Amino acid sequence: MSCFRRALGALVLGSLLATAGSGVLAQDAAADVELRARLAAITLDERELPEGFEFQGETFLTAEQAASGDLEASALTEAGFVAQYVSVYGNEDEDVRIRSYASAWIDAEAAEAGFDLLEDEALTAPDGDLSDDDASVGEEPRETTTGTYPDPADDSVIINTGDVTFRVDRFLVGVAVETTDGDTADVDLAGALAAESEGRATGVIADQVPDGTDPGLVAQALPLQGLGSELQAGFLSPDEVERLYGLQGSALGSFTASWAQAIGVGEEDAQPPFVAVGLTEFDAEEDAETVVQQATELSPDIQGIEAVDGVTIEGADQAVGYRFPSPATEATEIDSFRVIFAVGETVGVVDVQGAPSAETAQQAATDLATAQAACVGQESCEAPTLPDELTAS
Numbered sequence: 001m002s003c004f005r006r007a008l009g010a011l012v013l014g015s016l017l018a019t020a021g022s023g024v025l026a027q028d029a030a031a032d033v034e035l036r037a038r039l040a041a042i043t044l045d046e047r048e049l050p051e052g053f054e055f056q057g058e059t060f061l062t063a064e065q066a067a068s069g070d071l072e073a074s075a076l077t078e079a080g081f082v083a084q085y086v087s088v089y090g091n092e093d094e095d096v097r098i099r100s101y102a103s104a105w106i107d108a109e110a111a112e113a114g115f116d117l118l119e120d121e122a123l124t125a126p127d128g129d130l131s132d133d134d135a136s137v138g139e140e141p142r143e144t145t146t147g148t149y150p151d152p153a154d155d156s157v158i159i160n161t162g163d164v165t166f167r168v169d170r171f172l173v174g175v176a177v178e179t180t181d182g183d184t185a186d187v188d189l190a191g192a193l194a195a196e197s198e199g200r201a202t203g204v205i206a207d208q209v210p211d212g213t214d215p216g217l218v219a220q221a222l223p224l225q226g227l228g229s230e231l232q233a234g235f236l237s238p239d240e241v242e243r244l245y246g247l248q249g250s251a252l253g254s255f256t257a258s259w260a261q262a263i264g265v266g267e268e269d270a271q272p273p274f275v276a277v278g279l280t281e282f283d284a285e286e287d288a289e290t291v292v293q294q295a296t297e298l299s300p301d302i303q304g305i306e307a308v309d310g311v312t313i314e315g316a317d318q319a320v321g322y323r324f325p326s327p328a329t330e331a332t333e334i335d336s337f338r339v340i341f342a343v344g345e346t347v348g349v350v351d352v353q354g355a356p357s358a359e360t361a362q363q364a365a366t367d368l369a370t371a372q373a374a375c376v377g378q379e380s381c382e383a384p385t386l387p388d389e390l391t392a393s
Contacts, residue, residue, distance in 0.1 A: 033218055033380070034215060035083060036060065036218060036233070037214075037219070038215070039085035040218070040233065040234045041210050044087065044089075044200070045240070047211075049089055050189070052091050053096075053098055054091075054092075054240075055089055057087075057232060058086065058233070060084065061085070066081070066084045068124050069125050070124075071118070076117060079114050081105060082103075082106060083103065084102070085101065086100070086101040087099070087100050087101070094180075095180050096180075096181075101173070101175075102174075103171065103172045105170050106170070110170065111170050118172065119143060121145065128149030128150070129149070130147035130149060131145070132144065132145050133145075137198050138173065138198050138201075140167065144163070145162075146187055148161070158180070160178065160179045160184055162177045162187035162190040163175070163177075163190060164176075164194035166198065171201055175194040175197050176190060177190040212257055213257055214257035216379075217257050217279055220377065220381055221261060221279050222368065222384055223381060224261050224263045224277060225261070226383065227263055227383060228266075229265075231262045232260060234260065235257060237258075238258075255281060258279070260276065262275065262277075263276075265386060272353060273355045273361075273390055274326075275364070275386070276350070276353075277348070277368065284345060285342075291340075291347045292320060292342045292347060302327055303324075304324055304334065305322050308322060313339060313366065314370050316373045317341075317342045319339060319341035320340050321340075321365070322337070323362060324337075324338070328354060333358075335356070335357065335358060336358075337352050337355075337361040338350070338352075338365065339366060343373050344376065350365050350368045352365040352390070363389075
């Protein structure tokens, strides 16, 4: 069983998603854009999950974050670890979660060596009561792990897990169904979902893009990783985006792929100011324009939010802007700014929350939106420079 540290605090397009997890550490740029897109495409989204499970968070993990128990990060890197990605969904009662994950290794041989490390529960979860059995999904090595272990974020909480891990080429992939209420985890469900994940992984390796994902969209997005603590990164399904925006039956439902990333740029890990960037591509320019025109409806219900007239973004067909007190920091004064803009068939959203001042938030958001607009339609995008006023806070 891969006991990943739960680095899942998520900031998506300006909305903090509260999740169970330990502190988020800074994500280095070890994984290139193509690999990040592949890893994010392998994990499951809510369309493949049982009804009632909603998105909680997803992010990339370094070797330091992937290591747990007595397993050292250096052992992972020496074995050929490159990067890891984890996505979590929870039920309404927050006592059952489904965690799908994928890690990349330099080659298939390295993945086999990594499996021996990550699946050694005596090493990764020395305080757990876990046992292994066969699995029928994916390539060897593979196994099903069941039992209990203390939550790394709160050792008073005991997690009951059913975890299926397997190899597909140089990727280690898996799905865990976990409970925190004392009930036994549904191992059969974990196995069925693992088979879904295997299909996605096999397709990704063959350059067959799963529905709702687009590696090209990731390449066009501002690469925020390395500029702060990465809180959230990944593809979102139509239902997930509509739920985040609080709008049903809108033009949002017609998009083909959506990618969102968020970081904390404070001096300490995962602290404000927060910067979030999202890109969503549609089938037609008219749909993208409709989203921007309906932006007031699409903005979450934030107390004190104000529309700002005259916001323009160079390179964008149209744009709107909003200033507001950050709900992420429970601010009472305006310290945040959001820009929503359209470039052709793509909608971009840039949020800056918890800035030292309203003026700094607006300047940073418009500068970042301008940089993002210039990247739309390109094969790559360079990391922006954050204003000194923002990072100095």
